[in-house]
Amino acid sequence: MLILYAGTIFLSAFLLFQVQPIIGKMVLPWFGGSASAWTVCMLFFQLTLLLGYLYAHLSSRCLTSRRQAFLHAGLLGLAAMTLPIIPGEGWKPVTGDDPAMQLLGLLAATIGLPYFMLSTTGPLLQHWFAQERPGRVPYRLFALSNFASLLGLLSYPFLFEPRFTLKEMSAFWSSGFALFAVFCAALALARRGRSQSVLSVPAPLEKPSVRDSLFWCALAAIPTVVLMSATSHLTANIAPVPLLWVILLVIYLLTYILCFDSARWYRRRLFLPLMAVLTPLLIACSTYPSLMPSGIVWPTLLFCLAVFTYCMACHGELARLKPPPAQLTAYFLMIALGGAIGGIFTGLVAPRIFNDDYELALSCIAAVCIVGAACQYRQTGPAPNSRPIKATILCTTLLGVMWAANAISPSTPTIKGRNFYGTVKVKDTGSGEALVRQLTHGVIIHGRQFLDPSRQSWPTTYFGMSGGAGIAIAASRRGGPQHVGIIGLGIGTMAAYCRPGDAYRFYEINPLVERFANEHFTYLRNCPAHKEIATGDARLVMAAEPSQQFDMLAVDAFSGDAVPVHLLTREAFAIYFRELKPDGVLAVHVSNRYLNLVPIVQKAADTFKRAAFLAASGSDEARGLKASTWVLVGQREQLARFASLHELPPATGVRPWTDDYSSLLGIMK
Numbered sequence: 148m149l150i151l152y153a154g155t156i157f158l159s160a161f162l163l164f165q166v167q168p169i170i171g172k173m174v175l176p177w178f179g180g181s182a183s184a185w186t187v188c189m190l191f192f193q194l195t196l197l198l199g200y201l202y203a204h205l206s207s208r209c210l211t212s213r214r215q216a217f218l219h220a221g222l223l224g225l226a227a228m229t230l231p232i233i234p235g236e237g238w239k240p241v242t243g244d245d246p247a248m249q250l251l252g253l254l255a256a257t258i259g260l261p262y263f264m265l266s267t268t269g270p271l272l273q274h275w276f277a278q279e280r281p282g283r284v285p286y287r288l289f290a291l292s293n294f295a296s297l298l299g300l301l302s303y304p305f306l307f308e309p310r311f312t313l314k315e316m317s318a319f320w321s322s323g324f325a326l327f328a329v330f331c332a333a334l335a336l337a338r339r340g341r342s343q344s345v346l347s348v349p350a351p352l353e354k355p356s357v358r359d360s361l362f363w364c365a366l367a368a369i370p371t372v373v374l375m376s377a378t379s380h381l382t383a384n385i386a387p388v389p390l391l392w393v394i395l396l397v398i399y400l401l402t403y404i405l406c407f408d409s410a411r412w413y414r415r416r417l418f419l420p421l422m423a424v425l426t427p428l429l430i431a432c433s434t435y436p437s438l439m440p441s442g443i444v445w446p447t448l449l450f451c452l453a454v455f456t457y458c459m460a461c462h463g464e465l466a467r468l469k470p471p472p473a474q475l476t477a478y479f480l481m482i483a484l485g486g487a488i489g490g491i492f493t494g495l496v497a498p499r500i501f502n503d504d505y506e507l508a509l510s511c512i513a514a515v516c517i518v519g520a521a522c523q524y525r526q527t528g529p530a531p532n533s534r535p536i537k538a539t540i541l542c543t544t545l546l547g548v549m550w551a552a553n554a555i556s557p558s559t560p561t562i563k564g565r566n567f568y569g570t571v572k573v574k575d576t577g578s579g580e581a582l583v584r585q586l587t588h589g590v591i592i593h594g595r596q597f598l599d600p601s602r603q604s605w606p607t608t609y610f611g612m613s614g615g616a617g618i619a620i621a622a623s624r625r626g627g628p629q630h631v632g633i634i635g636l637g638i639g640t641m642a643a644y645c646r647p648g649d650a651y652r653f654y655e656i657n658p659l660v661e662r663f664a665n666e667h668f669t670y671l672r673n674c675p676a677h678k679e680i681a682t683g684d685a686r687l688v689m690a691a692e693p694s695q696q697f698d699m700l701a702v703d704a705f706s707g708d709a710v711p712v713h714l715l716t717r718e719a720f721a722i723y724f725r726e727l728k729p730d731g732v733l734a735v736h737v738s739n740r741y742l743n744l745v746p747i748v749q750k751a752a753d754t755f756k757r758a759a760f761l762a763a764s765g766s767d768e769a770r771g772l773k774a775s776t777w778v779l780v781g782q783r784e785q786l787a788r789f790a791s792l793h794e795l796p797p798a799t800g801v802r803p804w805t806d807d808y809s810s811l812l813g814i815m816k
Contacts (some may be wrong), residue, residue: 152276153291155330159268160292162323164400165299167192168308168393169316170232170258176713176806177239177684178246183498183567185382185392186375187247190494191254192262193371193486199266200483204476207274216335219271223328223335226260230321233257233314239687247495247567261324268292268331270479275334293403300393300400312807355474360481362524365517366465367485368492370458372510374399375493380433380507381450391447395454402458406466413463415522421456422515423542429453430508457514464521502563504570562667568657573667583607583771586638586663591705593660594638595771596668603669606643607771609703609736615762615777616701618789619734620644622781623699632697632726634685634714635704636660638668645676652695653678654685656704686719695726703736710736715744716804720751732781733757738774743814748778750798758783760792 171188178184206215238253240246269292307316355363378395405412432449470478497506562573571593575584580602585595595607610616623629628648633641636655645651651674655661661680664671671678681688685704689695700723704714713719715735723733737744745761752759762777778795779786786792802808 151330151334152272155327155334156268156272156292157295158323158327158330159265160295161299161302162320162327163262163265163268163299164296164396165303165307166232166258166262166320167396168300168303169313169320170234170254172308172809173232173313173317174234174238174250174253174257176711177687178250183379183494183569184250186379186494187250187567188254189375190487190490191251193483193490194251195255195259195262196266197480197483197487199263199268200270200476200480202263203267203271203274204480207271207476219267219335220332222260223264223332226264227325227328229260230324231317232261232321233317240683264331265324265327266483268327270476272331272334273479274476293400293407297397297400297404300397304393309810309813312805314807355470355477355481358524359468359470360477362468362517362521363465363478363481364485364488366461366468366521367482368489369485369510369514369517370399370402370461371486371489372493372506373457373514374454375490376497376504376507376510377450377454379493380504381447394447394451398451398454399458402455402462406459406462407469410467413459413466415460415463418456418460418463419515419518419522422460422511422518425453425456426511426515429511433504433507453511457511460518461514464518468521468524498565498567502565502570503572504565562663564659564663566657566659568659571657571659571663573663584667586660586668588705592773593705594640594664594668596638596640596670597771602771604643604673605770606640608640608773609738609775610640610643611764611767611770611772611775613791614764614772614775615734615736615779616641616703616775617644618762618792619699619701619732619777619779622779622785622789623732625698629698630696632695632700634700634702636664636680637703639664639670639674641701641703642670642674642676642678645674645678647675649676651676651678652697653680654688654704655680655682656684658682686713686722689722689726696728697726697731698728699732699734700727701734701736705736710744712804712809713806715747715751716806716809717751717754718806720755724755724757730782730785732779732785735778735780736775737778738776742811745776745778745795746798746801747804747814748780749795750801750803752778752780752795753797754803757781758786759795760786760789761795762792764791 167188171185175184175188206218210218234253234257238249238256240249307319311319374395378392381391381395428449432446465482493506564571569588572587573584574587575582575598577583580597580599582598583595584598586593592608597603597605597607606612606617612618612621620629620631623631628650629646630650630652631641631645632652632654634654636653637660639653641653642651661682681692702710702714702723704710720733727733735744735748737748749759757780760779762779764772764775766772766774779792783794787794801813802810
């Protein structure tokens with residue numbers, strides 16, 4: 148029975164966390180592939196976990212063993228009937244409005260009941276184990292479940308994603324869930340004839356105090372906010388590599404494993420001072436991203452260390468305050484409630500009440516305060532010296548006040564806006580003729596415009612005349628009016644090329660970007676061509692409209708520092724070529740510091756029997772240009788006449804990306 152308990156808990160935790168990146172990869176392309184979409188997915192997982200823990204708590208308290216067994220076995224059967232986990236096409240969003248609630252509904256309809264049943268397993272089976280084995284403390288089973296969760300996460304990017312399609316992964320996962328359902332139902336039915344056991348614990352301990360419950364909830368909520376905000380900040384400002392989401396979540400789970408395995412892993416004398424040092428550093432780096440070291444290695448290490456430190460401290464105090472087995476389900480319920488509160492704050496509340504990414508700094512300050520308070524609460528040994536702890540809390544609080552004052556009244560005027568798709572800012576830099584206004588998302592520049600009237604019409608940043616965008620415009624002009632499509636509005640820089648009689652159609656998923664481009668920049672305002680802006684995900688909008696017959700189509704939609712994966716698949720290119728005239732030019736912006744996307748576009752061009760040319764241009768500060776890399780796809784004779792273009796040979800050793808398969812491991816620089 149012990150092996151069956153441990154095996155069922157292990158399998159449930161493995162499936163519980165492996166399904167997160169699988170379902171995320173299925174649905175995130177429909178919602179722009181942004182870090183915010185992943186944050187909402189994590190919110191769903193936290194809320195469902197809370198419901199699962201609530202079910203475990205109430206069913207253990209209110210039902211006899213027999214009724215609980217039949218109820219649980221019946222729910223497992225219903226969950227198995229919802230397999231396989233394939234999202235319905237009807238859930239695809241049709242506009243660019245905030246789709247958070249729609250995404251939550253999609254996840255509930257697709258994996259809601261299976262995920263709910265998996266989430267009940269940890270606390271419920273530990274409660275059953277405590278009843279079967281009075282006197283045995285089941286908390287190591289919690290560490291086992293977190294270890295299995297860690298393996299489930301790591302198996303996705305390193306074992307499953309590079310080798311299997313989404314349909315194959317869905318089939319494997321569904322088979323694993325069916326096996327879990329058999330094991331769990333067998334355990335439930337094996338208990339049905341047994342009387343409800345009574346644990347031999349003192350009566351006053353059977354119900355946790357309000358203060359205990361509040362500490363459990365807070366110590367679970369704050370590290371959740373740290374994890375989600377650090378993930379969002381890292382992927383938006385450093386590298387939009389989904390593997391980073393997995394790494395930070397692995398670290399989060401690792402702290403649970405260590406803290407609940409043994410008390411020897413958590414040392415207050417180490418982690419509290421480390422938090423005091425990291426807090427001002429993280430506040431400075433999140434407020435001024437330019438302070439971060441260049442490259443991906445050092446910023447990633449800093450955020451990994453921060454997530455480990457804050458989560459280790461909070462989870463260490465949480466493990467120290469764990470109750471006797473009689474309060475086990477209530478304890479796990481409060482942990483799940485704290486995780487759900489942290490997820491709701493980060494995923495739903497913060498984007499609506501803040502105009503910038505403030506939650507990382509707030510969660511760091513809150514972590515120091517709650518850990519310091521927990522150090523003084525319910526001591527089982529010699530009381531620690533409270534003076535250093537109080538001094539740390541006081542200094543951190545003062546730092547928070549200073550940071551808040553600076554955030555509210557920044558020294559440099561900046562226009563900020565935030566919604567589901569992230570935070571965008573408009574800021575003026577430079578002076579004299581070099582004074583420019585730029586739009587940024589994190590540290591990624593999405594457009595610059597000179598404010599000098601004589602230079603306002605210049606195409607800047609990645610859209611210079613000698614670069615891929617300018618060459619594509621020139622190659623697709625045939626003397627008459629030109630019909631141009633642009634995926635990704637930015638500040639409307641491509642409108643600098645428009646002429647009277649031309650028609651320009653922009654596709655933009657973020658309504659905030661459209662508003663800022665019209666209010667704070669003049670490219671769109673001064674464009675003499677006919678202009679249209681289609682709001683929503685470009686692929687979904689294009690698939691629903693008749694062919695536009697573009698002369699040129701530019702793909703310049705960036706989530707962080709890269710084009711979202713779903714805009715680079717074979718199915719996406721099929722839509723692009725349907726939108727283009729037979730002799731039209733497709734221009735794909737592939738500039739990236741961390742990923743080599745050229746072979747992916749090249750392979751797609753080979754699939755559709757089109758020639759692919761590489762256009763790489765350097766920076767020119769005088770004209771406001773930045774180095775850029777584009778791949779132009781079209782007719783060979785049409786593009787070969789431009790000397791600055793280099794034809795790409797057929798791609799070898801690259802598996803084409805499809806909506807069912809993509810992997811970043813093979814293209815990382």
